[in-house]
Amino acid sequence: MSKYNFSLEEVQHIAIATIALAFAFSLILNSDVVFGGNVFFQGYKLSYFTDALVAVGLAFILHELAHKFVAQKKGLWAEFRAWPVGLLLAVGLAIITKGGFVFAAPGATMISNVRKSPFGFSARSIDLKDMGIIGISGPIINVILTAIALPFAAMGFQLAIVTAQVNAWLAIFNMIPMSLLDGAKVWQWSKSIWLGFFALCISMFAITLMV
Secondary structure, eight states: OOSOOOOHHHHHHHHHHHHHHHHHHHHHHTHHHHTTSSSTTTTOOHHHHHHHHHHHHHHHHHHHHHHHHHHHHTTOEEEEEEOHHHHHHHHHHHHHTTSSOOOOOSEEEEEESEEEETTEEEEOOOOHHHHHHHHHHHHHHHHHHHHHHHHHHHTTOHHHHHHHHHHHHHHHHHTSOSTTSHHHHHHHHOHHHHHHHHHHHHHHHHHHTTO
16 A cells, blocks of 8 residues: 555545635735725635635645655655634634735644554654654745746746745745744754755745745
8 A cells, every 4th residue: 555645534624724725815915906995805806816726726735745745755644634723814814914914824734653554553753853854845845836936927927926925925934933833843853954944935935026
């Protein structure tokens, strides 16, 4: 049996989290229109959501899959689970701040060193380096996607602009060294790696704001 596997529950949670995050980003990226008039949503267009859904779907799903596959490659159990409070914060803060902030943590890839095998349960050792590598793998994907999207964003393609900005923001947010975020795992593993990579994330985001 392949070490890379999904459960139906995990797929459902990923779908729900992606939709919620896409809606929140659609408000953030189009705040000048959505919150610009006297009536909330007066200028909202379906294309705002569909563009965000494509960009966020690519950014968020590949981010979480990076965590999952790196963890599973190390022989660990790993599945994504949506966080109801995080889902509400993602949408709620985007509305309350009128497009000023998105809380990009609608859930997380849960990891355990205990796996069920045909012979019962087994455990694999996991140290700070393993957790750090698993943690940084998601933001690395976002930085790569930002770099891929930037040339097309510079040409004026709206979807590429949205993709670059979403990925750059997800990289920065997730690298904040707070509990439950990827940055905390990387910080505990190597502060120098965290500092260098966080600086790269900020630089990439700054570039996306100039295109």
